[in-house]
Amino acid sequence: MQLLSSGLIIQASIGGLHGGDILFSLVSFLVLLALLKKFAWGPIMNTMQKRENHIANEIETAEKNRVDAEKASREANEQLKATRQEAQQIIEDAKKAGQEQERSIIEAANQAATRIKKSAEEDIAREKEKAVEALQAQVATLSVQIATKVIEKEIDAKDQEQLISDYIKKIGEEQ
Structure with a gap:
């Protein structure tokens, strides 16, 4: 027995297992787990939930912004096309x-x-x-001067005017 008890002591000093130690470790672990659940797990889960909601909101906002940007881009392209037209x-x-103004100016000049x-x-x-x-x-x-020289006082002034008048009419009819 001495061998057995000296073997247990050797094993305990080497790191052997004792039932009381196992039970104490197990109870300590369970208490630590309960404390973690009460004080750490809830806040961690709340923080994780908030982070998940925040990321989901950011993704939703980014998607909405992308859709809005695409819509604005289409509208800008349509406006640009309309402006070009x-x-x-x-x-x-x-x-x-x-x-038309050129034709009008040419017509006015003509x-x-x-x-x-x-x-x-x-x-x-x-x-x-x-x-x-x-x-x-x-x-x-x-004609009067020539006729006067030719006739030399044979015609009076009245006859002379009649001759001139007839001569002028004759010249006017020829033209």
């Missing part, structure tokens, strides 16, 4: 207005040229008539 239409309208030409033709006709009248007056004067 509007700008293209303004350019087309400006080109048409420029062409009308002005026609008026100037007509006015010049009328001026020429008036000047021609004045020249013809002046020529007729000179011809009449010359």
Whole structure:
């Protein structure tokens, strides 16, 4: 027995197992577990739940922001497309207005040229008539002078005016 008891002591000094130690360790572990559950597990779980909710909210917010950004991007692209079309239409309208104004200016210039030409033709006709009248007056004067020299006092002034008048009418009919 001495061998047996000396073997137990040797085993205990080497790290042998004793029933009381096992029971004390087990009870201490259970008490520690209960204390951890009461004081640490709840707050840890609350913190983990809050963190999980926070992350879920962040993911939801990020997804909402992504959807909003995509929507804003589509709207911006649509607005840009509409603006480009509007700008293209303004350019087309400006080109048409420029062409119309060009036609209007050319037409006004042609009308002005026609008026100037007509006015010049009328001026020429008036000047021609004045020249013809002046020529007729000179011809009449010359005719009177020639006739006076030829006839030399055979015709009186009244007959002379009648001759001149007939001569002028004859010249006017020839033209």
